[in-house]
Amino acid sequence: MKSIRDSVHGDLHLEEFEVRLTDTPEIQRLRRIKQLGFTYLVYPGANHSRFEHSIGTMYLASRLARNLQLDEDTHTLVRSCALLHDAGHGPFSHVSERVLDSSHEELTSKLIKESQLGDILSEKFSVKEVLKVINGEGPLGQIISGELDVDRMDYLLRDSHYTGVAYGVIDVERLIYNMKLDDGILLLQSKGVQAAESMLLARYFMYPSVYQHHTTRIVNSMFRRCLGKLLEKKVINEHEIYRYDDTDIISLARSEEGYIQDIMGRLDTRQLYKRVYSLKFDDIDNPKRIFQMSDLTIQKVEEEIAGDLGVDKDFILVDVPEYPIFHEMSTPVSLNGDTVMLGDISNLVMALKDVRFNHADLCIYLPEEYADSASKLNFIDYLNL
Structure with a gap:
């Protein structure tokens, strides 16, 4: 023992x-x-x-x-x-x-x-x-x-x-x-x-x-974009992701040039992207449709915003949170001989x-140096909601 x-x-x-x-x-x-x-x-x-x-x-x-x-x-x-x-x-x-x-x-x-x-x-x-x-x-x-x-x-x-x-x-x-x-x-x-x-x-x-x-979501969005690029370049084998640890990914990202290295450097020094837009789900009808946005739709939104700002599309991050599921609601309870x-x-x-949508919101992040220019945009138009 x-x-x-x-x-x-x-x-x-x-x-x-x-x-x-x-x-x-x-x-x-x-x-x-x-x-x-x-x-x-x-x-x-x-x-x-x-x-x-x-x-x-x-x-x-x-x-x-x-x-x-x-x-x-x-x-x-x-x-x-x-x-x-x-x-x-x-x-x-x-x-x-x-x-x-x-x-x-x-x-x-x-x-x-x-x-x-x-x-x-x-x-x-x-x-x-x-x-x-x-x-x-x-x-x-x-x-x-x-x-x-x-x-x-x-x-x-x-x-x-x-x-x-x-x-x-x-x-x-x-x-x-x-x-x-x-x-x-x-x-x-x-x-x-x-x-x-x-x-x-x-x-x-x-x-x-x-x-x-909100800050955790910014960091996670930046890392996911970084990891996605590592997978696209086949620096990492997605089918064996369980063989890598945190340090492996950080080291690989630091050794890459260009965008991947830039993102990892920002995470290392906590120079994080800024939130320039937030759409609260309880402010719109049928918030479930936000969660139904496909990856292609999100990419299109990012490309359109980037085009109007004159920046690379990878600098724009549209973040949709995970759907708030509470499995405990379906917990079977023994009550007076019945199961409810x-x-x-x-x-x-x-x-x-x-009220589970009260805290949920769709956010848009980008580097701080583009925040002033982005403040002039009407982001709801890009989302077509």
Whole structure:
């Protein structure tokens, strides 16, 4: 047995099988992947890694498995799946994912199949079964990737701890204690409803404060454009993005000439682009259509703005945020012998569904030296909304 001291959960204990998984290069790479990407440029303490989150998720999965009274083999399976669930994340975590054709879940499956992780896992389990659990299939999959899963519990606690933003503090004890498996469905008992509401509120407030902080979005947009150029030039193999870490990408970008090097230099020195336009989604009818804008449409808008400003189109960044999905709304709740959805019995959850676009906005960024010229443009005309 091996112990790891975690800053959020305390001492975490790993059995020999789990130590072997943890000590593989594929999992050790996660130590060099920042959990929140470039958010450390906004919150200096946000330097925690995807590795920390993985072992934290394993710990919470273990606690939930114990509460559900799963047998020892199933308990080990759940712990192993939680440990490996983010193995395929690219550099800077979710920041890079929006540039790639494959999700981190798909890349995780590919990595496990092709690496020694699959060989180690096959000593105890079916690799196919492991991948099903990691991808949220079946009753065990709901523990790792469901409406109210341990992955989300850990990242809210951890991100809150390292950024110093208190919104992410949730009642994990009450959530875990009030969950049960019934006919293959992971249910929340009625006594846990308030804790689930609190978790949903935590995510709602963490989005504008951390995950979609306006400066974080500028940085992420700049990096994604930089990464996209590296992929276009085939400096990086997209299909093996899980072999790179944060330092690899930074080094490759610094060694390139021209636009890529310029963007990386701006990130290194925090000479960030400026926001010159913001369109609040709650100011327009049917905000969902913003999220339906295709990449080609966005590129066309960027080209038109660049043409009117007389600058290169790569200097214009139109940023559409991620659609605000709150899976917790669909959490099944056991109430008086029936199974109902959390959103159907909680007025608070229904209210959040209606206000989830309040913090969302489409933004346009460009270098500071063009900001004055851009202030004369009517950006809404370019968007055709």
